[in-house]
Amino acid sequence: MILAQGKHPRTLGIENEDRYWGRGLSVCSTCDAPLFRDKVVAIVGGGNSALQTAIEMSGIAQEVHLIVRSTIKADETYIRLYEQKKNITTHNNAIISALQGADTLSAITIKDRDSGSETEVAVDGIFLEIGWIPNTAFVEGLVNMNDQKEIEIDINCHTSVPGIFAAGDVTNLKTKQIITAAGEGAKAALSAYEYLMQ
Numbered sequence: 001m002i003l004a005q006g007k008h009p010r011t012l013g014i015e016n017e018d019r020y021w022g023r024g025l026s027v028c029s030t031c032d033a034p035l036f037r038d039k040v041v042a043i044v045g046g047g048n049s050a051l052q053t054a055i056e057m058s059g060i061a062q063e064v065h066l067i068v069r070s071t072i073k074a075d076e077t078y079i080r081l082y083e084q085k086k087n088i089t090t091h092n093n094a095i096i097s098a099l100q101g102a103d104t105l106s107a108i109t110i111k112d113r114d115s116g117s118e119t120e121v122a123v124d125g126i127f128l129e130i131g132w133i134p135n136t137a138f139v140e141g142l143v144n145m146n147d148q149k150e151i152e153i154d155i156n157c158h159t160s161v162p163g164i165f166a167a168g169d170v171t172n173l174k175t176k177q178i179i180t181a182a183g184e185g186a187k188a189a190l191s192a193y194e195y196l197m198q
Contacts, residue, residue: 002188003139003151003159003166004181007132012044016099024105024125029053036125038062042108044096045129046071051078053127058085065121066090067110069130096126134170146172157188165192 009027011017017025026032033056041061043054046068054066055078066088072079082088091110097118098109105125111118134149144152144160151159151166153173159166167188168181 001164002157002185002192003136003143003164003170004168004185004188005135005170006181007134007169007176009128010131010133011128012096012130014096014098020099020101020105020126023103024101024123025099025128026125027128029056029127032125032127033057033060036061039124040122041065041125041127042067042096042121042123043127043129045069045131046073047129048074048078050074050129051082053129054088055081055085057127058087062087064088065110065123067094067096068092069095069113099126132169132176136170148172156191157184158191163192163195165195 036057037060039061040063041057042065043050043057044067050066051072051074054064057064064087068090071092093113094110095113096108097111099105100107100109105123107120107122108126109118109120136145136149136151139151142161143164143166146152150172151170153159153166153171157165157167165188167184169176171184173180173184
């Protein structure tokens with residue numbers, strides 16, 4: 001058996017969120033950034049991915065709102081680039097508490113976590129950069145996983161259970177890229193074949 005079920009994006013967990021997927025709500029700036037040229041967007045997150053997306057979108061969108069749950073926790077390289085951008089407005093210690101719009105997203109409500117005060121901001125899109133969750137719930141207790149619920153593998157994609165292999169973003173492999181996952185999938189298939197031939 002080869003486990004290669006990937007990850008799913010962490011969501012805001014607020015009302016009507018599903019309604020706006022692909023209608024203003026995205027998790028992939030590489031895919032969807034061109035749709036928001038000269039528009040207003042929000043980026044949710046405060047780590048490297050969020051800042052990277054905010055920096056990228058600052059060159060495409062007219063205005064960028066960065067919504068950070070606590071404070072920015074990113075590498076100095078990204079922070080330096082982010083600080084140079086003039087069209088990024090940062091909302092620290094804030095969350096999105098509501099989404100508005102008819103057919104597509106048209107506004108968000110930003111809530112200050114200290115005061116509880118809420119502000120409505122007109123936006124054309126949101127990019128969620130708040131992490132990904134491995135699709136491993138169904139194998140919990142079967143194979144060893146780390147504290148992030150990623151399946152632990154060795155260099156040849158073996159899990160803790162003989163005959164079960166894993167590959168890609170579902171594993172504890174550091175690099176999370178499509179090309180890496182594809183290579184690991186090939187390696188897992190070869191390891192599984194060798195196991196069957198024993």
